[in-house]
Amino acid sequence: MFVRLYIPHSRTSLPASMFSRNDFSIWSILRKCIGMELSKITMPVIFNEPLSFLQRLTEYMEHTYLIHQANASSDSIERMKCVAAFAVSAVASQWERTGKPFNPLLGETYELVREDLGFRLISEQVSHHPPVSAFHAEGLKKDFVFHGSIYPKLKFWGKSVEAEPKGIITLELPKYNEAYTWTNPTCCVHNIIVGQLWIEQYGNVEVLNHKTGERCCLNFKPCGLFGKELHKVEGYILDKSKKKVCSLYGKWTECMYIVDYAALEAHKRSGKGTAEKKTNFDFVAGVTSGNFSCDLVVYPVVQGSREEVEEIPLPEADTVEVIPGSYLLWRIAPRPVNSTEMYSFTSFAMQLNELEKDMDGLIPKTDCRLRPDIRAMENGDIDLASEEKKRLEEKQRAACKTHSKSDDEWKTKWFQQGQNPHNGSQDWLFSAGYWNRNYPLLPDIY
Numbered sequence: 308m309f310v311r312l313y314i315p316h317s318r319t320s321l322p323a324s325m326f327s328r329n330d331f332s333i334w335s336i337l338r339k340c341i342g343m344e345l346s347k348i349t350m351p352v353i354f355n356e357p358l359s360f361l362q363r364l365t366e367y368m369e370h371t372y373l374i375h376q377a378n379a380s381s382d383s384i385e386r387m388k389c390v391a392a393f394a395v396s397a398v399a400s401q402w403e404r405t406g407k408p409f410n411p412l413l414g415e416t417y418e419l420v421r422e423d424l425g426f427r428l429i430s431e432q433v434s435h436h437p438p439v440s441a442f443h444a445e446g447l448k449k450d451f452v453f454h455g456s457i458y459p460k461l462k463f464w465g466k467s468v469e470a471e472p473k474g475i476i477t478l479e480l481p482k483y484n485e486a487y488t489w490t491n492p493t494c495c496v497h498n499i500i501v502g503q504l505w506i507e508q509y510g511n512v513e514v515l516n517h518k519t520g521e522r523c524c525l526n527f528k529p530c531g532l533f534g535k536e537l538h539k540v541e542g543y544i545l546d547k548s549k550k551k552v553c554s555l556y557g558k559w560t561e562c563m564y565i566v567d568y569a570a571l572e573a574h575k576r577s578g579k580g581t582a583e584k585k586t587n588f589d590f591v592a593g594v595t596s597g598n599f600s601c602d603l604v605v606y607p608v609v610q611g612s613r614e615e616v617e618e619i620p621l622p623e624a625d626t627v628e629v630i631p632g633s634y635l636l637w638r639i640a641p642r643p644v645n646s647t648e649m650y651s652f653t654s655f656a657m658q659l660n661e662l663e664k665d666m667d668g669l670i671p672k673t674d675c676r677l678r679p680d681i682r683a684m685e686n687g688d689i690d691l692a693s694e695e696k697k698r699l700e701e702k703q704r705a706a707c708k709t710h711s712k713s714d715d716e717w718k719t720k721w722f723q724q725g726q727n728p729h730n731g732s733q734d735w736l737f738s739a740g741y742w743n744r745n746y747p748l749l750p751d752i753y
Contacts, residue, residue: 317658321357323687324648325406328353352693356406356650357685359675361417361430362659363408364442364457369655370396371424373637374451378482383519384552387544388565390478390487391514391523392637395540395559398491398508399639402560403651409681409696411440412703413717414750417675418741419659422447429741433719434458435707439474441722443737452479456722456735457491468496475732486729489514492527507537508559517729520547527559543568555636557627566633574630660685671746673720678753699753706752720749 370393377389411432420427430442433456441456455476462469472491479486492510509529515522525542538558543551554571557563643654662676675681680695710717721741727734 318661319643319654319657320645321649321652321657321685323685325356325650326353326689350407352680352684352689352696354407355409355684355692355696356404356652357681358408358656358660359411359415359417359678359681360408361411361415361432361440361442362656362675364430364440365417365419365428365659366400366653366656367397367442367453368419368421368424368426368428368444369400369640369653370637371421371426374446374453374478374480375425378450378480383483383485383516383521384544384546386480386483386485387487387514387516387521387523388553388555388636390516391525391542391544391555392563393478394476394489394512394514394523395525395557395563396637396639399559400653400656402639403642403646406650409678410438411675412678412699412752413707414673414720414752415675415678416671416673416721418670420447425450426453427742429721429737431719431721433722433724433735435703439735441735441737443722450480450482452481453477454737459494466497470494475727475730475734477727477729477734483518485516485518487514487516488727488730512542515730521545523555525555556630556633557636560639561627562638563636564627564629564633565636566630570632571630669744671749673749673752703752706750 373389373393373396377386377393380386380389413432413435415432416430418427418429425447426444427447428442428444430440433439433441437458439456439458441454443452443454445452453476456474458473459470460473462471471493475488475490477486477488489512492508492512494506494508497505497507507530509527512525512527513522514525521544523542523544525540528536528539528541530537538560540555540557540559540563542555544553544555546552551568554566554568555563556566556571640653640655642651643649643657646652649657660676660681662682666676670676678695678699680692680699683689683695684692707717719735721738722735723738725734725736726732727736
């Protein structure tokens, strides 16, 4: 028994276009906050997009077909290729996203059922300080479980903001009794003081198959001096004997390819490995990182300069050189034609906050779709959105103060803190019961 939250002819646009942020300065806010914990900073609503961070987390699921492809393969290395591509694709929707998602309120939830993609998901804000968001998705045919908790460590360096991801992401494939774990790369926002903001993500991501010992080592490359490495992702898969069996390469903003490891090394030795397709610009994109979203502005970086930037449209051709013998693992889905006016949302994101009539009385009163500040912003009423955002934040502070003075501790509803069963790390695990559609004693958070 669950409400169908996906309708084949769901909306293709938001009720109102996004607001211009040209007259606002992020630095004017952050310069007063040097040394502060960034998750405690209250940002003006103009810097938001009409989604909660819980809804933004749901965008991990846009490319669920890669999980289904992994399930369809009888070879563990082939499954690892699909899982690695899914790990990269999970951050692709942040590309060109210029808005900060709303900070979830403690106890806030979000659910999504996509029968066409074969999954259902529930998420909950399980902690306020530090802010922690937990999610649990499962295949409608019980063919996979995907879960995790996100709580980034944020650092403000004066000219940039860095978000180091914390929390383990886990994918389980019951058919093969396999579990894969990994963490997301680091996100950094540059040019906080002067110039246009631009974002990169970098760091090593290791996807581990706990049953076979096979692993995929991915390197999200930092931009580099002239932007030549911007968005690039390279890596390789190790079998259980730690032999490199194949290589992966591409850009998290475009596509990922797979090629035989020996073929890649031969390509590099031939001197062709540095010859990327020539373009006069590199694109930079954003990644969500916790309650202070690092996906604030997206602008291209002009080669030879890190300060002078100008807006340039996306080239039609890929900027990834395809090595002979490669085959495509994953390609980003095209954005809707009206995406620029709609906070650069994907088609998937456009539907996340849609509230259908048949949801009334079925989804719990803590669901993000019922948040008045997000709904007001989506409808184009920026003044009401700002008023409601302030009211909800004050209400949450008052509730936390009341709980701190009493013996009545806050208790999460759908997740419990415990050990990840595969690597032993601290995690938030789904405690079941949500899909029974029985929601007594829910907190009044809105």
